[in-house]
Amino acid sequence: MSVAETSPTRAVDLAAKRRTRIVGAILILLGAFLVLVFGDAPGDATFRLSRPRDTWVLPDLIVPAQPFIYIAAALTAFLGARQFLRGGGRWTTLSLGLGLGLAVMAFLVWATAENAFSLTGMLQATMVRAVPIALGGLAAVMCERVAVVNIAVEGMLLAGAFTGALMGSVIGGWGGLLSAVVVGGFFGFILAALVVTYRMDQIIAGVVINLFVLGLTSYVSSQVFADMRHLNNAPVFRSIKIPILGDIPVIGPMLFNQNLFVYGALIMVAVSTYYLFHTRSGLRARAVGEHPRAADTLGIDVYWTRYVHVTIGGMIAGFGGAWFTLGSVGRFDENMTGGRGYIGLAAMIFGRWHPVGALMAALVFGFTDSLQQKLALLNTPIPSEFLAMAPYIATIIVVAGLVGRARAPAADGKPYVKE
Amino acid sequence: MSVNEALDTARDKLLERAAPGRVQFEDLVIVPLFAVVAALMIGALVMLATGVDLATIGRSYVALVVGSVGSVAALSETLVAAVPLVLAALGLAIGFRTGLFNIGAEGQILMGGLAAVIFGFTFANLPFVLLMPLSLLAGAVTGAFYAGIAGWLRAATGAHEVISTIMLNLISYRLLDYMLSLDWVQREGRADPVSRSVPDAAELPKLLEWLDPNLRVHAGVFLMLLAVALVYWLMFRTKLGFEFRASGASPDAARYAGIRASLIIVVAMATAGALAGLAGANQTLGVLGRATPGFSAGIGFDAIAVALMGRSHPVGVLFAGLLFGGLEAGGRQMQVDAGVSIDLIGIIQALIIVFIAAPLLVCAIFPWGFRSDPKGGAQ
Numbered sequence: 001m002s003v004a005e006t007s008p009t010r011a012v013d014l015a016a017k018r019r020t021r022i023v024g025a026i027l028i029l030l031g032a033f034l035v036l037v038f039g040d041a042p043g044d045a046t047f048r049l050s051r052p053r054d055t056w057v058l059p060d061l062i063v064p065a066q067p068f069i070y071i072a073a074a075l076t077a078f079l080g081a082r083q084f085l086r087g088g089g090r091w092t093t094l095s096l097g098l099g100l101g102l103a104v105m106a107f108l109v110w111a112t113a114e115n116a117f118s119l120t121g122m123l124q125a126t127m128v129r130a131v132p133i134a135l136g137g138l139a140a141v142m143c144e145r146v147a148v149v150n151i152a153v154e155g156m157l158l159a160g161a162f163t164g165a166l167m168g169s170v171i172g173g174w175g176g177l178l179s180a181v182v183v184g185g186f187f188g189f190i191l192a193a194l195v196v197t198y199r200m201d202q203i204i205a206g207v208v209i210n211l212f213v214l215g216l217t218s219y220v221s222s223q224v225f226a227d228m229r230h231l232n233n234a235p236v237f238r239s240i241k242i243p244i245l246g247d248i249p250v251i252g253p254m255l256f257n258q259n260l261f262v263y264g265a266l267i268m269v270a271v272s273t274y275y276l277f278h279t280r281s282g283l284r285a286r287a288v289g290e291h292p293r294a295a296d297t298l299g300i301d302v303y304w305t306r307y308v309h310v311t312i313g314g315m316i317a318g319f320g321g322a323w324f325t326l327g328s329v330g331r332f333d334e335n336m337t338g339g340r341g342y343i344g345l346a347a348m349i350f351g352r353w354h355p356v357g358a359l360m361a362a363l364v365f366g367f368t369d370s371l372q373q374k375l376a377l378l379n380t381p382i383p384s385e386f387l388a389m390a391p392y393i394a395t396i397i398v399v400a401g402l403v404g405r406a407r408a409p410a411a412d413g414k415p416y417v418k419e
Numbered sequence: 420m421s422v423n424e425a426l427d428t429a430r431d432k433l434l435e436r437a438a439p440g441r442v443q444f445e446d447l448v449i450v451p452l453f454a455v456v457a458a459l460m461i462g463a464l465v466m467l468a469t470g471v472d473l474a475t476i477g478r479s480y481v482a483l484v485v486g487s488v489g490s491v492a493a494l495s496e497t498l499v500a501a502v503p504l505v506l507a508a509l510g511l512a513i514g515f516r517t518g519l520f521n522i523g524a525e526g527q528i529l530m531g532g533l534a535a536v537i538f539g540f541t542f543a544n545l546p547f548v549l550l551m552p553l554s555l556l557a558g559a560v561t562g563a564f565y566a567g568i569a570g571w572l573r574a575a576t577g578a579h580e581v582i583s584t585i586m587l588n589l590i591s592y593r594l595l596d597y598m599l600s601l602d603w604v605q606r607e608g609r610a611d612p613v614s615r616s617v618p619d620a621a622e623l624p625k626l627l628e629w630l631d632p633n634l635r636v637h638a639g640v641f642l643m644l645l646a647v648a649l650v651y652w653l654m655f656r657t658k659l660g661f662e663f664r665a666s667g668a669s670p671d672a673a674r675y676a677g678i679r680a681s682l683i684i685v686v687a688m689a690t691a692g693a694l695a696g697l698a699g700a701n702q703t704l705g706v707l708g709r710a711t712p713g714f715s716a717g718i719g720f721d722a723i724a725v726a727l728m729g730r731s732h733p734v735g736v737l738f739a740g741l742l743f744g745g746l747e748a749g750g751r752q753m754q755v756d757a758g759v760s761i762d763l764i765g766i767i768q769a770l771i772i773v774f775i776a777a778p779l780l781v782c783a784i785f786p787w788g789f790r791s792d793p794k795g796g797a798q
Contacts, residue, residue: 019576200777203520204727208773211724215765216465222760223469342585349582385597392586399586400578 027080034073130366135320136344137358142313151206154341155213160321165332168234184318289409454774479757486752487745501744507722510694523584525719526591531562531696539621562696570688574681623705
């Protein structure tokens with residue numbers, strides 16, 4: 001339980017002060033770490049900003065490795081020292097963010113020293129890899145804004161991926177996508193029924209849906225797909241380049257030369273932000289999440305609102321799940337979501353229950369994910385397992401250090417019983 | 420003001436379900452019975468939907484029973500599958516009772532099992548009476564340490580244990596892969612990531628080898644029974660156990676009563692981790708004889724279900740673990756005899772938990788099974 005509920009403000013101040021100190025110390029150590037470990041990078045690092053066949057070709061960005069790393073380390077340490085001595089308030093989060101960003105840049109320069117690295121390619125991959133996480137996070141936002149905790153995002157993604165592959169093989173890509181959305185919505189409806197009507201515990205309901213979907217999809221893929229391969233061979237949505245915008249260096253390939261899922265995710269984030277914060281029914285949904293009793297008194301049907309939003313959340317997750325099959329390989333493999341749904345949940349919490357925040361957090365995960373992939377090509381001495389761990393360790397650090405001030409919808413996780 | 424209010428409150432509800440004060444006969448016997456029956460019925464429907472004919476469905480359920488309790492070999496397999504489930508679930512049950520939702524058993528199993536193997540082959544020349552217990556201990560301590568990270572983070576910074584244990588699970592997979600590729604861990608002359616084998620003196624002895632060398636049941640069974648008794652004693656007969664339960668039932672009241680909440684969180688997580696680590700050591704020392712990638716095989720997640728089904732009571736966990744172990748062993752027989760994939764068992768397990776966790780749903784399906792209507796799902 002939270003400290004603040006029972007303690008006076010002084011305890012909050014003390015906790016905030018301690019966090020300030022911890023963040024300061026972390027940044028100073030990070031600066032020292034950069035110098036000690038990465039300080040001896042030889043030569044220059046070359047970052048390619050465009051590909052040779054692009055319409056507008058930018059020159060390569062050449063960074064002298066050692067000076068850059070020293071400057072980044074000095075800046076990080078300065079931020080840390082400032083934070084340690086007199087930081088606080090907004091500065092804590094900002095400093096940690098900046099410091100981590102500088103450290104990542106220094107690391108990148110170190111890894112690329114005497115080598116070339118396509119920044120454009122990595123940003124494009126970042127966007128692609130962020131999509132399922134962002135959609136999972138967005139699905140969770142829709143549910144939690146009406147006070148339903150959705151651990152089942154993982155299962156809904158998996159269900160979407162499976163349906164996309166199966167129905168995509170039978171009736172084509174668009175049909176597969178539509179079915180994935182419908183099935184995602186179906187599991188959202190089931191979750192709503194279990195937690196709203198049958199008042200089952202929300203976390204148990206989520207865990208069970210995950211178990212059930214994992215069991216069902218694994219069962220069908222070993223029982224049916226093994227013999228009938230044609231049922232697991234769906235068409236893949238190719239990327240569509242938007243004219244002119246797609247030619248903008250760096251940003252163009254990242255945002256405007258992608259497949260349907262990337263555009264879909266961006267549009268959905270925009271639409272859901274507008275819906276939740278600028279429309280009447282969005283306001284009502286949030287009221288149900290904050291204070292269902294009051295909402296009920298005002299004539300809002302709490303149960304109906306929860307059913308609708310959790311089902312919509314499921315549909316979003318189903319769309320996100322289709323990314324795994326229709327957006328990349330066209331084939332379903334057992335447990336192919338591999339915990340992306342849980343990371344989406346974490347993204348929602350970093351993003352402070354806001355669609356745009358969830359997208360930003362998902363981009364951070366997408367970035368580390370694609371960074372790890374690309375670094376494997378650069379022959380760094382760091383074992384790939386540790387690079388793969390990095391996003392998870394970062395998550396723990398961020399959850400422990402940063403999330404302190406975000407606030408969930410007040411009624412989140414509580415069943416509502418009409419009187 | 421906590422960030423984690425959402426998960427907190429949800430978890431509180433969970434604990435209400437997972438650790439009810441007084442359980443009634445209906446709740447304890449009839450609901451699980453109906454849950455199993457309903458799950459098997461829906462399982463049959465799933466098989467029908469995937470083109471399995473009725474005769475095969477009948478054969479597969481016969482195989483399920485025969486493979487779980489039909490012979491000495493089946494019972495042996497059931498116990499082998501149940502032991503790690505019960506051990507890990509006991510740890511999770513302590514967590515639930517204390518108000519902690521620990522999803523990290525999987526990672527703790529991996530780390531504990533790996534540590535037990537490393538200890539076993541490193542000190543291979545110790546005699547059995549020392550090596551076996553010390554290897555188990557190494558597993559338990561490592562598991563406790565790994566879970567302790569999440570506990571400490573929760574106590575010190577308020578980082579929610581659901582997220583940190585999920586992340587620690589994901590980290591443990593990579594860490595295991597990395598460790599298995601190290602020269603001093605990897606078996607000589609192997610290119611794939613497999614650890615060295617533990618010496619015989621570190622293995623949990625097989626119990627029925629004199630009867631038939633294929634019977635795999637091992638001394639872990641005693642470990643399981645001992646752990647059930649110990650956890651019962653800890654939870655209901657000691658001051659620490661009382662503090663666990665008090666913190667879980669009402670954190671605020673516990674704080675006013677002078678219970679050090681942060682310390683309790685760390686100790687409860689570490690105890691849970693020790694039991695999960697023991698479950699891992701049990702797998703590597705009793706069944707596999709070495710560590711391989713992903714040797715935990717989802718036991719940590721199934722253990723969540725076992726702990727929930729056992730209502731976070733040590734004795735309940737024992738029975739739930741035996742049921743799930745039986746399903747596992749029977750499921751393998753089902754795959755062999757009827758050609759129905761063992762993944763069906765996962766579906767049946769999930770359905771059993773749904774029906775157990777939502778008594779209202781069971782009442783709606785079987786209205787004649789209940790004398791009194793339970794009031795509200797959470798009761």
